[in-house]
Amino acid sequence: MSHQPVAVVGIGQTHHKKRRADVSIAGLVREAAQRALEDADMDWGDIDAVVLGKAPDLFEGVMKPEMYLADALGANGKPMFRVHTAGSVGGSTGIVGSHLVSSGRHKRVLSVAWEKQSEGNAQFALGGGKSGSIGAGGAFAPFIRAYIRRSGAPEDIGWKVAVKDRLNGAKNPYAHLKLADITIEKVKESPMMWDPLHFLESCPSSDGACAVVFTDEAGGKAAAKPPAWVLATAMKSEPSTFAGRDAVNPKAAHACSDEIYKQIGVTNPREQIDCAELYVPFSWYEPMWLEAHDIAAPGEGWKMTDSGATALDGDFPVNMSGGVLSSNPIGASGLLRFSEAALQVRGLAGEHQVPGAKLAIAQAYGANAQFYAMWAVGSSLDPLGS
Amino acid sequence: MTDTSIADPSNDMEPFNLQFPFTRTLGNTLSTFFSAVAQGQLIGVKVGGRVIAPPLEYDPETGADAGSEWVKVGPRGTVSAWTYVPEPTHLHPVQGPFAFAFVTLDGADTPMIHVVEAPEDQLRSGLRVEARFKEGDEVNGRIDDFVFVPATDPSPSEGAGEPYQAPAEPEIQTMDAYCDLTYVDNAAPVTRVWTQALLEGKLVGRTCPQCGRTFVGAVSLCCVDAIELDESTQSEMPQTGVVTNFTVITPVPYPGQKETEPFVRCSVMLDGTDAVLGQQTIVGIPASEVRVGMHVALEWEPEGQRDVSEIGNGGHGSTGGAVVGWKPTGEPDEPAENYVDRMM
Numbered sequence: 001m002s003h004q005p006v007a008v009v010g011i012g013q014t015h016h017k018k019r020r021a022d023v024s025i026a027g028l029v030r031e032a033a034q035r036a037l038e039d040a041d042m043d044w045g046d047i048d049a050v051v052l053g054k055a056p057d058l059f060e061g062v063m064k065p066e067m068y069l070a071d072a073l074g075a076n077g078k079p080m081f082r083v084h085t086a087g088s089v090g091g092s093t094g095i096v097g098s099h100l101v102s103s104g105r106h107k108r109v110l111s112v113a114w115e116k117q118s119e120g121n122a123q124f125a126l127g128g129g130k131s132g133s134i135g136a137g138g139a140f141a142p143f144i145r146a147y148i149r150r151s152g153a154p155e156d157i158g159w160k161v162a163v164k165d166r167l168n169g170a171k172n173p174y175a176h177l178k179l180a181d182i183t184i185e186k187v188k189e190s191p192m193m194w195d196p197l198h199f200l201e202s203c204p205s206s207d208g209a210c211a212v213v214f215t216d217e218a219g220g221k222a223a224a225k226p227p228a229w230v231l232a233t234a235m236k237s238e239p240s241t242f243a244g245r246d247a248v249n250p251k252a253a254h255a256c257s258d259e260i261y262k263q264i265g266v267t268n269p270r271e272q273i274d275c276a277e278l279y280v281p282f283s284w285y286e287p288m289w290l291e292a293h294d295i296a297a298p299g300e301g302w303k304m305t306d307s308g309a310t311a312l313d314g315d316f317p318v319n320m321s322g323g324v325l326s327s328n329p330i331g332a333s334g335l336l337r338f339s340e341a342a343l344q345v346r347g348l349a350g351e352h353q354v355p356g357a358k359l360a361i362a363q364a365y366g367a368n369a370q371f372y373a374m375w376a377v378g379s380s381l382d383p384l385g386s
Numbered sequence: 387m388t389d390t391s392i393a394d395p396s397n398d399m400e401p402f403n404l405q406f407p408f409t410r411t412l413g414n415t416l417s418t419f420f421s422a423v424a425q426g427q428l429i430g431v432k433v434g435g436r437v438i439a440p441p442l443e444y445d446p447e448t449g450a451d452a453g454s455e456w457v458k459v460g461p462r463g464t465v466s467a468w469t470y471v472p473e474p475t476h477l478h479p480v481q482g483p484f485a486f487a488f489v490t491l492d493g494a495d496t497p498m499i500h501v502v503e504a505p506e507d508q509l510r511s512g513l514r515v516e517a518r519f520k521e522g523d524e525v526n527g528r529i530d531d532f533v534f535v536p537a538t539d540p541s542p543s544e545g546a547g548e549p550y551q552a553p554a555e556p557e558i559q560t561m562d563a564y565c566d567l568t569y570v571d572n573a574a575p576v577t578r579v580w581t582q583a584l585l586e587g588k589l590v591g592r593t594c595p596q597c598g599r600t601f602v603g604a605v606s607l608c609c610v611d612a613i614e615l616d617e618s619t620q621s622e623m624p625q626t627g628v629v630t631n632f633t634v635i636t637p638v639p640y641p642g643q644k645e646t647e648p649f650v651r652c653s654v655m656l657d658g659t660d661a662v663l664g665q666q667t668i669v670g671i672p673a674s675e676v677r678v679g680m681h682v683a684l685e686w687e688p689e690g691q692r693d694v695s696e697i698g699n700g701g702h703g704s705t706g707g708a709v710v711g712w713k714p715t716g717e718p719d720e721p722a723e724n725y726v727d728r729m730m
Contacts, residue, residue, distance in 0.1 A: 021559065024413035027443055044449035061408035061565045071442075074449020119563075120408050124640035129404040130696070131644040134635050134651055134665065142631035142653070145678070146729050149722065195634040239609035243599040243660035244727050 003102035005381055007220025007227035008342040010040025010213030016176040016327040019118035020207040025065065026072035029114050032209035032332075033073055036110065040213040041224045044074030047213070048106040053083040053093025053113040054331030055366075058125035060116050073112060085235070087136075087279065087366030089113065090334025091373030094212055095233045098375070101214045102230070108219060114209035115329040122205055122330070137194035137202055137282060139368060144284040145196055147248045151287070153302035155196070158283035159187040162201045162325060164311055165280065169322020171312075171351040176206040176327040201283040201325075208329030210336045228342035228377040231359075232263035240368040247369055249292050256372040257293035260361065264376050265384060269295045272384060273376075274357040275317040275344055277337035279364045281324040286310060289363065290318070293374075312352060320344065320352040334364030338375055345379040358383040400695045401570045406641050408563040414556070415443040418456065421556035424527035426519045428460040429550045430494045437547070439494035440529075456550035461517040462543040463491035463534070470506045477566060479530050485509050489534055493546030501533040514540035527558035571698040576606035579617070581694035584708035587686050589623040591661045592616075600661040604699055623661060625684040627654040627712070628720040630662065631729035634673045650676050654712055655728045662728050665704065667711035679719035682712035 012035025014020065020028055029052075037043060050073045052066045062068065066082035073080075081100075085092040090113040097111030127133020148155070166182045169175035182200070190199040220227040236252040236259075238245070257269070266272045278289040287301030295316065296304050304310050310318040319325070321340040324333050341362035343349040349357075358379045365372050412420060415431065419440050422429045430439025433452040438445075439459045444452050468487035471478060478484075479501050487509070488497035502515055515534035525531055573581070576592075580603060583590045591600045592615035594608035601608065602623055606615050632652035637645035650673045651665045668676050669685060686692065686709050693707030 019411070021411050022413065024411060024416055024443065027413040027415075030444065058406075061406060061563060071446035071449070072444055074444075076447055076449070116411075119410060120406060121638075121640045123638050124406060124642065128700075129402075129406065129642055131642055132635075132637075132649070132651075133640075133643070134633065135638075138633045138635045138651065141633040142729055145633075146631060146726075149678075150726070191636070192634075193636055241662065241664065242601075242608075242610050243662070244610075246727055247729060 004104055005217040005220070006098045006101045006230040007215050007217065007223065008212055008230065008346075008377065009215050009220060009223040009225070009227050010036040010038070010042065011211070011339045011343060012036030012039055013174050013210045013336060013339065014208045015174050016206045016208035016329055018176065018204065018206065020116065025060065025062065025114070025116050025119075026069060028116055028207065029069055029112050029209045029211075030072055032114070032211040033110060033112050036211035036213050039225065042108070042213060047074060047078070047108050047110045049079040049081070049100055049109045050075040051081045051083060051093055051097040051100070051109065051111040053089040053111070053335065054115055055084070055086060055089055056125055058120070058129070059122060059330065060119040073110065085366055085371045085373065087281070087330060088334050088364040088371040088373040089366065090210065090332050090336060091338055091362065091364030091375070092235055092334065094335050094338040095235060095373055095375060097212060097214050098230045098233060101216055107216050109214045110211060111214065111335065112209060112211045113332040113335040115331040116207045117205040117329065118207050135194075137197055140282050140285070141194040141197050143247050143369060144282060144288075147284060147288050148196065150248065151299045151302055153287065154306075156184060157287060157302045157305050158197070158201050159184045160305055161280065161283035161286045162187045165319050165323045165325040168312055168320055168352055169326025172322045172326065173350070174327070175322045176204050176208070177322070177325075197282050203281040203324045203328040206327050206329040208327060208332050210332040210339055212335065212339055212342070225348065226346045226379070228345045228379070229381050230375060231378045231381070231383070232260045232376040234259035234374050236372045238370050240370050248288065249298070250369055252370065252372050253289070253292035253365065254294070256363070256374045260374050260376050269293065270316055273316070273359050273361055275320060275341075275354045275360050277321060277323065277340045277360070277362040278318055279324055279334065279337055280319060281328060283325065286318055293363065312354070317354050320349060320354060322352075334373060337362040337364055341375070342377045345377050345383070347379070401568050404565065404567045404569070406565045408565055410561040410563050412559060412561060413443060414454070415441050415452065417556035417559050418454070418552045420527040420558040420561065421553065422550065423529070423531050424525050424558055427458065427550070428491060428517060430457050430459045430491070431455060432457050436495035437493060438496045439491050440498055454552065456552050457493060458545050458548050458550045459493040460491035460543055460546060462537050462540070463489040463494070463515055465489055465502060465509065465513040465515055466497055466511055468502065468509050470509065472506065480533060484533070487534070489515055491546070492543035500529075502535070503533050504536050508536060528561060574604065574606070574699045577604035577697065577699050579620070580604040581697050584694050584705060585692050587689065589625060589656070589684070590620050591623045591659065592619040593621065595619060600659050602656065602661045602663055603704065604697070623659060624657045626715065627656040627682055628725060629653070629668070629676065629678055629680040629682060630655045630725040631678055632668070632676050634676070648673050652676065652712070653729055654682060655725050660728060663705065668714075669711035670713040677719060679722060681715045681717040681720065683715050685710040685713050
């Protein structure tokens, strides 16, 4: 690669909750940013540029919040960037931050992504304020029904993902939902929200933020705690509707992981990658993404879920943090995935650590399964020892 | 109240009024400030050797935590700059002529932007003003609990700059932020063609000369080839089709939501084409009986009762209030392999 190496040296996130009644929006983003700075052993003054991401402004009704939040994030006199790529925005915000370092333009960059869903109503916002909003669940349920039909997967796969991710979330001190006593029965018997998706197969609405500090190679080598090295980044998009579009197994999703694997020389993702944080807001997206990112063969993704391969103690753990199913501050959700992958290769994931993880991937997607952001992070610049 | 003056008179689309009661959580600093306001007291915070009023949670110069060294400021202050609003709209904080002004309160080092109610010819840099607070039931603990008016006594405020003892748990924790925005989605030429066809009981589509895909609805480009589809590519579409996918939505209540019971939205692939209309309504059967592969036919509202006013430029094949919905024909279901990549 032609760009300069980039290290993740600081990660911070808020405690995610249905309603963070104790903080303002500025207080929320600062809570995550201050934890990231502390993790990096830095102060506001050490940062050269700030990147801010969130989903549509109508979620909170604060238009162009990056302007109001610039000085709250210590960006006075510094470059400030706003990123918006729908649900994938958290991932894109991390990628833009890393590019400001890999391009050689800045040495230390802070990326922050957030959502404070309790200030508004996501269904209202996604429907543009009009009646009959189908919401994200209504948009994705048809794709999920098509996947189930196409793959012939048994109906309990979605329930299994819902249980597995919540049990992981129960190990994550920052997770919104900590459902240590969740069972397949409870998921199955929870109300049907967007047929075939039950309530417990759906993500919560959360308030929360996530922040990452990036440095150049020298900064990574000098960091007090182990860094995560950003080995590859990719973003892809495709139109929402046209004849021949495969919305279950979208071309842009494949292209995104293809580019990541090519950059780091991965030829057998399931063998060579230690774990993955994939954007799974509705349970069935776990097997769907395993297939779209070539971790499983077409039609076989659900078998990995079924066999327990994607559990924390499986051979390919997915969503160790509890994933979007356990915390969903929408704009931050992508960066939370990216951060968890980095925490894993830093060996700092606590109770949800995959032992010895050296290479991890993270993914986020958005809009009508149209926008994709992915990265691969490693415990060294050459985790595959090529 | 809806301001309709922004509508293009040649446009038959209705202005849309977006409203939502957003709720802000304030955090400790702003809670302390607004709780003080509710008591008729203005405060700032001492940080970095100066007093910032209203207080911020951080030093805007450095990003450092501002802490909680509260200081009483005002109620009198000095105008440093202003812009005059002679004819306020219903969304302005006051309904008579006023100025938005920078007012540096006595005891503060930074100006706050606020309302000064004074005749335009009285506004000047250096004008002494004083806060006039609402009383009784009108007090909400909000920034509009007070306005500034020319000071009857220009002398320095008593007590300004003295420490302020905040209550342990400030009373005001949230703020309502009512959004009220009216806009007109001026119809694009293709949207007018689409809605006119609906009024006449027709569906029209445009076929890409390069890839052969057909797009229905207010669409005038092929998103695959990125080329414009003009009226020469247009033809009338069949009014029967197959349900290629659907979802049953349990509606959540929100301002503007009219749905109260679970409702179906489905994609319909029009017979003999690859064109799909998204987010369509099924009628004649309960939601629980909708199936993928079901043959359906379009049922129109009677001529003269077709409402296209809510169809905007963004919808992919919205049929708005022009149709009742799609009714099952009873024919045997279509096999999935015939529409597997046309679910939307």
